[in-house]
Amino acid sequence: MLETDMDLPLLHRAATAYYLDDLRQAEVAERLGISRPTVSKLLTEARRIGMVRFEVLDPSAVDVRSLAGQVRDVLGVREVRVAPGDQHERDFKGLGELLGEELRALDLGSGEALLLSSGKTVHAVCDSPGLPDLSGVVVAPTVGGQQESDPWFQTNELVRRFADRTGATPRFMFAPALPSASLWDSLQADPSYREITDLWDRARVAVTGVGAPYRSRSSLTSVVPRGDSSLARAEGDICLHFLDSAGREVGFPGADRLVRPSLEQLRRIPHLVTVAAGAEKAPSILAASRAGLVSTLVTDAATAEAVLAAAL
Numbered sequence: 001m002l003e004t005d006m007d008l009p010l011l012h013r014a015a016t017a018y019y020l021d022d023l024r025q026a027e028v029a030e031r032l033g034i035s036r037p038t039v040s041k042l043l044t045e046a047r048r049i050g051m052v053r054f055e056v057l058d059p060s061a062v063d064v065r066s067l068a069g070q071v072r073d074v075l076g077v078r079e080v081r082v083a084p085g086d087q088h089e090r091d092f093k094g095l096g097e098l099l100g101e102e103l104r105a106l107d108l109g110s111g112e113a114l115l116l117s118s119g120k121t122v123h124a125v126c127d128s129p130g131l132p133d134l135s136g137v138v139v140a141p142t143v144g145g146q147q148e149s150d151p152w153f154q155t156n157e158l159v160r161r162f163a164d165r166t167g168a169t170p171r172f173m174f175a176p177a178l179p180s181a182s183l184w185d186s187l188q189a190d191p192s193y194r195e196i197t198d199l200w201d202r203a204r205v206a207v208t209g210v211g212a213p214y215r216s217r218s219s220l221t222s223v224v225p226r227g228d229s230s231l232a233r234a235e236g237d238i239c240l241h242f243l244d245s246a247g248r249e250v251g252f253p254g255a256d257r258l259v260r261p262s263l264e265q266l267r268r269i270p271h272l273v274t275v276a277a278g279a280e281k282a283p284s285i286l287a288a289s290r291a292g293l294v295s296t297l298v299t300d301a302a303t304a305e306a307v308l309a310a311a312l
Contacts, residue, residue: 008051010034013089014042015052021093031091064301071297071304074311075289079296080304087277087300092121095275096128098298099207102273103132106205110136113199114168115261116159117142117239119209120219121275123152126162134166140199142206142239144177144259145221153177153221171196175259177240178223184257200261205271208293210284211237228252236284238274238293239266245283247290267292274298279306286310 010032017028018039025043029036046052068080081102083094108114114137116122125131139162141155148154156172163170173196175187187193211217214234220226221240234242234250240260242250249263266272272295276285285307288294299307 011042011046011049011051014039015046016089018043019052021090064304067301067304067308071299071307074308075286075294075297077289077294077297081296081298082304083298083300085300086302092124092275092277093128093130094300095121095277095298096125097130099125099273099275100128100130100132102296102298103134103205106271108134108137108204111138113138113140113203113205115140115142115200115203115206115208115269116155116162117206117208118145118148118153118155118158118221119211120152121277122207122209123158125275126158127165129165131162131166134168137166137168138171138199139163139166139168140171140196140203141173142200142208142261144173144175144179147176148222150219150221152219171199173259176223177221177259178254178257179259181257187259197261200265201268203269205273206239206266206269207273207275208238210274210276210281210288210294211242212278212280212284214242216280223254223258225252225254235287236281238288238291241266241291241293243284243287243291243293245287245290247287247292249291263291263293271295277303279303282306282310 013032014028017023017031025036025039028039064082064084068082072080081098083098087094116139139159141159143155145153145155159170175193179187213236214231230252231242231250233244235245236243240258241263244250272293274294275298277300279302
C-alpha cells in the first residue's frame with residue numbers, strides 16, 4: 001500500500017496533466033484549481049511513491065488495435081480509432097490526437113469542405129494541438145445555434161476555434177437552431193444561408209459528436225423540448241437528428257424547421273467522422289451506426305468496451 005498523507009486521486013490527476021498532457025506547472029495549477037507550489041509538492045510526492053512510474057504510464061492491458069477491430073466489426077463502419085483509457089480524465093486530448101490522424105489521412109485539398117457539429121466532445125477537440133494544417137479547406141457548421149448560451153452549442157464559435165487551430169477558412173451561419181416559421185421562410189432565400197447549405201451538399205468530411213440518450217441528458221440545446229414524450233425513446237442524436245435504438249429518426253414538434261442537413265445530405269458525405277466518449281453513449285453510437293451516420297468512430301477504450309457490451 002502506498003504510504004502518503006496526500007490525496008491520491010489528486011496526485012494522479014496532477015501527474016497525468018504534467019507528464020502525459022505536457023502541461024506546465026502553472027497550467028496544471030489552473031486546471032486543478034490549486035496553487036503552483038502545491039502542484040510541485042504533488043509531483044514530488046508522485047515520484048516518491050512510484051505513481052509516475054506505474055500509474056501515469058498506460059497501465060491498461062487492453063490492446064487498443066484489437067479493440068478497435070472488434071468495434072469496427074460490430075458497428076459495420078469503415079474505421080475505428082481508439083485512444084487508451086478513459087479520455088474524460090485527459091480532457092479528450094487523446095481523441096483530438098486521433099482526429100488529427102484521421103484528418104491527415106484524408107488529405108483534404110484547398111477548396112474542399114469540412115462540416116463541424118456542436119456538442120461537448122467536439123467543443124473539447126476542435127482546437128486540439130494534434131489537428132493538422134488545413135489551409136484552404138472551408139469549414140462550416142452543420143446546425144444553427146446563434147442564440148445558445150452553452151459554448152458547446154455555439155456552432156459559429158466552434159468553427160472559429162477549429163479554423164484558428166488548423167488554418168482552415170471559416171464560414172458562419174447566422175441562424176438559430178430552430179427559427180420561427182417566418183424566419184425559416186426568409187432563410188431559404190438568404191444568400192449567406194444558401195452558401196452554408198450548398199457546403200452541406202458538397203462537403204467531403206463531417207466531424208460530428210453524438211448525443212447521449214435523451215432520457216439521461218444533462219445538457220441539451222435550448223430548442224429541443226425537455227420532457228417531451230415523443231423523444232423518450234431516443235437513444236441519441238447526430239446533428240439534431242434524434243434516433244431510436246434501430247437508427248430510425250424520432251420526430252418532435254418543430255423538428256421540420258430545425259436548421260440542419262437532412263439525413264440524406266449527411267449520408268451522402270463520403271467521410272462521417274464521429275468523436276464520442278463516455279460509456280453512457282454506447283447505445284447512442286450503436287443507433288448512429290445503424291442509421292448510417294458513422295463511417296469512422298474516434299473514441300476511447302472505456303467507451304469501446306461499453307459499445308461491445310451493449311451490442312450483446
